[in-house]
Amino acid sequence: MKALSSFILFLFVFSFSCLIFAADYEKYLENDKMVIFFPEDEKYDVGELLKKSEQFHDIEIVKSYFIPSPKLQIISFNKAISWEQKEEIFSSVNLAGDVMHLPYLKNNEGFWLGILPDIFVSVNSEAERNSLILNMGKQGWEFEPVNHLPKNVYKFSNRQSSGKEILDLAISLNNDADYLWAEPGYFFFPDVHDVPDDPIFFRQWHIENEGTAAQGNGVVGADISGLDAWTVSKGNPDIKVAIVDSGVDTLHPDLSANFYMGFDATGGNSNGFPNQNYSQDAHGTAATGIISAIADNGIGVAGIANECKFMAVKSFYYIDSLIGIIPFATSEYFSSGLIWAYQNGADVINNSWTIPPLFLALLPGNPALIDAALEEASTNGRNGKGTVLFFSSGNDGDPPYWPSDLEMTIAVNATSMCDERKSPDSCDGENWEGNYGETINISAPGVRIPTTDMQGTKGYTNGNYTLSYNGTSAASAVASGVGALILSVNPDLTAEEVAYILYTTADKIEGCDYSTYKNGSTWCPELGHGRVNAYQALLSAQDFEGISSVNNSVKNHYLRIYPNPVRKSIHFNHNFNHPVKLTIYNINGQFVYDKIFTILPNKINIDEILSSGFYILKLTSDRESITKKIIVQ
Structure with a gap:
């Protein structure tokens, strides 16, 4: 099981459907964790600085770790701390101006995500790009050109905004009829599946x-x-x-x-x-x-x-x-x-x-x-x-x-x-x-x-x-x-x-x-x-000739046999899901195999039934019959 591809992916997803929390997002704020965002040229242990704050005397850091890109520090505390307390503690230590404290959110099932200082906005056409950039610029958000984004999606960054301001703006933009959608950055845990x-x-x-x-x-x-x-x-x-x-x-x-x-x-x-x-x-x-x-x-x-x-x-x-x-x-x-x-x-x-x-x-x-x-x-x-x-x-x-x-x-x-x-x-x-x-x-x-x-x-x-x-x-x-x-x-x-x-x-596997x-x-x-x-x-x-236009209520039945020539067993590929009769004739027209199946299996063994030679296989139901030639080696 060492290589079982079922594990949890810590996904920093720079997308977030902004109707998520709307006016009541504050009830999802996670109070025993803190996310610190660093600019590219900064990185130091904020947790150690927080310990020196007078307002931190009864709080312990259980664990903290760094994310290399984007530069983040995630800190877990021994007790719940309100957003306002976090703001006070964060502002009481001497940090560079672009270092940010961001929200952590958790749902009732215990799954959490965190907000990041970026917003993605989708517009109807490239012609609306300039007005969007102007509008975001007036609110302090800088347009950040990014390769390999979907068409007419644009990224904006603001390293001075507070965490709640990011959410509030994203919600406002998402509700604005001038834009298709808007999402701030967030992170959470998805699943990834491990001759x-x-x-x-x-x-x-x-x-x-x-x-x-x-x-x-x-x-x-x-x-x-x-x-x-x-x-x-x-x-x-x-x-x-x-x-x-x-x-x-x-x-x-x-x-x-x-x-x-x-x-x-x-x-x-x-x-x-x-x-x-x-x-x-x-x-x-x-x-x-x-x-x-x-x-x-x-x-x-x-x-x-x-x-x-x-x-x-x-x-x-x-x-x-x-x-x-x-x-x-x-x-x-x-x-x-x-x-x-x-x-x-x-x-x-x-x-x-x-x-x-x-x-x-x-x-x-x-x-x-x-x-x-x-x-x-x-x-x-x-x-x-x-x-x-x-x-x-x-x-x-x-x-x-x-x-x-x-x-x-x-x-x-x-x-x-x-x-x-x-x-x-x-x-x-x-x-x-x-x-x-x-x-x-x-x-x-x-x-x-x-x-x-x-x-x-x-x-x-x-x-x-x-x-x-x-x-x-x-x-x-x-x-x-x-x-x-x-x-x-x-x-x-x-x-x-x-x-x-x-x-x-x-192949239609049995039991389904x-x-x-x-x-x-x-x-x-x-x-x-x-x-x-x-x-x-x-x-x-x-030999593909196109997707069948037959209505889904009508079943075109097919039967394929492989390999052909066959050896010890005949493999079937078919879409029959009702009783059928399978009959095999030798070259002289004599029955050598005759059996009724409720559901035709994907394989029958023939090594004790058929000797080498040429045979005719016929599949018959109450609706139709299909005939195939087979060679047994």
């Missing part, structure tokens, strides 16, 4: 599951049909996958040749390389290996889209906080990372992070800055065809978290090596559960996935690889790799068409009621449209 000659490939059950002990004693065929898919394509170097994460070890020998370009959205100028302070910094490197690790190079593992290029987008890093090692980011980091990725040619973006609803409960809506970036990427990416956006759904057994639940994104749940929805009861024995519900779209393997690690002793292990990367973070990376393969064989597909192909070719029909295929709330099938998806992409 070639490659020597570790035999453990990569998600690509080819043989049910071995090394693969967790799973079910044969409970995989993405990766080896079959590679007979069609291993990827195209013109297709780029951006990994918006903690950064990627771009010097890793199993990744470096597929590295296209990088970007450090956190301002560290690392070109997408991760920090190397904590083992958790390997999160992005592990996700990248699932997608883009080089195949047939005699080392390590093989990525699903191993001939595609990847883009390393560092949008968070890890800190040692009041509650342990947690990731830290800003919404501006995420927003600029997404904007940079699509503007620089990303065809697919993998996002293994979400925000739990208990944080969003403080807001009347979703963080607008990240929403705007996602909307822009999904609409304008790939010259208007749309960048494909994959998100992990979360690892808590809840409904999928934002932003995986948005219509423009693909929410991915996890499956086990035994072809089950990942839960504490699945065969792997790990005590976590993928998020599922009305907005889940697809599922993919997400348990004990072998992949790349940061080199040396800096990552999850003391080597260059980890054998147990877990979580819907891993599942999202698997699905992203399949998405890259789809575009490799048909780069003219739109983002909507890529999703449609994934949904209509997914696929009685709902949407997006071209049957669907269930636990696994979405089923487990991704890379091989069937590539076959569909090659």
